[in-house]
Amino acid sequence: MRKLWFDLRRSLQQAEETTTVDHAVRTSEPPEPWLVLDVNTGRLWFTPVNAPRPRSLAIAATHIDGPPPADEPWPLYRQPLTEPDPNHDSVLNRLRAAAQQGHRWLVADVSTPPRLHTTSAYDTDTVPDTAVWSPAWLTAGDLGPYPGQIAHGYQHNGSVIARFTKATVQRIAADADARAAHTPGRDADLLALRDYGSGMEVLMVRAPATPAGPVPGDESSAVGMRHVTADPDGWYRLTDDRWPWRHATPPTQPPNRTRGAHEHDPDVFEPNGHDGSRCTVCGATGYDITYEELPSMAGYGTDTTMSCRICHSSESYAEEIGWSRRRAPWPPTL
Ligand SMILES: [Zn+2]
Numbered sequence: 001m002r003k004l005w006f007d008l009r010r011s012l013q014q015a016e017e018t019t020t021v022d023h024a025v026r027t028s029e030p031p032e033p034w035l036v037l038d039v040n041t042g043r044l045w046f047t048p049v050n051a052p053r054p055r056s057l058a059i060a061a062t063h064i065d066g067p068p069p070a071d072e073p074w075p076l077y078r079q080p081l082t083e084p085d086p087n088h089d090s091v092l093n094r095l096r097a098a099a100q101q102g103h104r105w106l107v108a109d110v111s112t113p114p115r116l117h118t119t120s121a122y123d124t125d126t127v128p129d130t131a132v133w134s135p136a137w138l139t140a141g142d143l144g145p146y147p148g149q150i151a152h153g154y155q156h157n158g159s160v161i162a163r164f165t166k167a168t169v170q171r172i173a174a175d176a177d178a179r180a181a182h183t184p185g186r187d188a189d190l191l192a193l194r195d196y197g198s199g200m201e202v203l204m205v206r207a208p209a210t211p212a213g214p215v216p217g218d219e220s221s222a223v224g225m226r227h228v229t230a231d232p233d234g235w236y237r238l239t240d241d242r243w244p245w246r247h248a249t250p251p252t253q254p255p256n257r258t259r260g261a262h263e264h265d266p267d268v269f270e271p272n273g274h275d276g277s278r279c280t281v282c283g284a285t286g287y288d289i290t291y292e293e294l295p296s297m298a299g300y301g302t303d304t305t306m307s308c309r310i311c312h313s314s315e316s317y318a319e320e321i322g323w324s325r326r327r328a329p330w331p332p333t334l
Contacts, residue, residue, distance in 0.1 A: 002066035002110035004042050005122055006059055007153075009287070011044060011106045012095050014057060015081055018046040019092065033081040035091060039074040039110050046081060062130065063122055066110070077114045091116070099287050102309060104153030121155040125239045129232070131161075134310055135282070135332050137248040138162045140238075143175050145248035147332025149235065162245040163235040166200055169193070172238075173202075185209050189242045202228040204240050249312065268315045268325055269306055281330045282311035296320070 018033040037044050042061035081092045095106065098118035105122060109115040133149040138160070146168050151161040164172065173191035180188035192203040204226040226240050238245070269289065272278035277289045288309045296303045298319035307314035311328040318324070 004061040004108040005063035006044050006061055006106040008099055008104050008106045008118055010059055012099050015046045015092055019082060035079045035081050037077040037108055037114060039114060040069060121153055123155055125156045127151045127154050127161050137332055138245045139248040140243045140245050146172060156239050157241055159244040160246060161239055163237040169202060169236045199230055202236055268313045268327055279308040279313060281313040281327050284308050284310040
């Protein structure tokens with residue numbers, strides 16, 4: 001099936017602008033914003049009903065899966081943006097909720113009629129240049145955590161897409177060698193590095209077990225080799241099924257249990273705009289700040305947690321424990 005993948009945040013931003021724009025030409029009709037989808041060209045835009053087509057604002061699909069429509073072109077697909085559906089919800093509200101949850105993509109499944117849904121990640125091992133990278137702490141198996149960056153909205157077979165600086169790659173390679181030395185009877189996934197001065201090459205190799213154990217840095221007997229060079233930003237993307245990268249909890253000091261006892265610690269979050277918050281550790285705002293409320297384990301009251309998706313700093317209040325605060329080291333460094 002043909003699938004069109006649109007950047008959810010850009011789409012939402014334009015949808016919001018469509019609903020708040022002060023129309024130069026006022027008509028007696030209230031503006032009814034619509035989502036319009038051109039399946040043939042993979043473009044999406046938002047418009048008041050009957051308004052001229054705002055070509056310059058069209059959002060092109062970042063990814064298009066599947067062949068174009070075969071026979072005749074598909075008609076434009078339109079959906080009202082703010083009209084409540086049978087569940088008393090609107091497309092706009094559902095897009096807002098999805099972005100709040102951390103979803104990154106607005107996906108159109110091209111059937112009759114097209115179906116729209118949202119999701120958090122596009123699965124690929126080749127991330128386009130348009131991807132947004134943000135700092136993260138990462139582990140693979142029992143190795144790590146290491147400071148690196150992840151491509152927002154992408155995954156490969158369920159793992160995040162991670163990249164690292166040269167110095168971090170060297171540290172990961174050394175850790176993998178040390179792990180192999182401790183488990184001589186097992187195949188070892190290693191990083192063999194070749195430094196040419198002008199640049200470093202990384203060979204992601206699986207060294208078969210030998211009676212003496214794998215030989216660190218020896219790729220002569222390796223199977224399943226993947227060859228990695230620095231990307232245009234000078235980072236190394238270690239994307240491979242044998243290195244299933246995932247988010248790690250950053251190393252940090254034990255959380256403070258009472259607010260009063262640690263007044264010199266600045267708050268993790270500060271107000272930002274009308275009802276938003278800003279992470280004072282990494283500067284993230286908006287949808288990257290999450291807020292959760294749960295009935296307290298104490299049996300009365302509410303436990304709350306505010307946390308930052310980017311650096312994983314958080315501030316919690318639990319009836320039984322009081323305030324706790326966790327400031328992640330930032331930016332991630334060796
Ligand atoms: Zn943060």
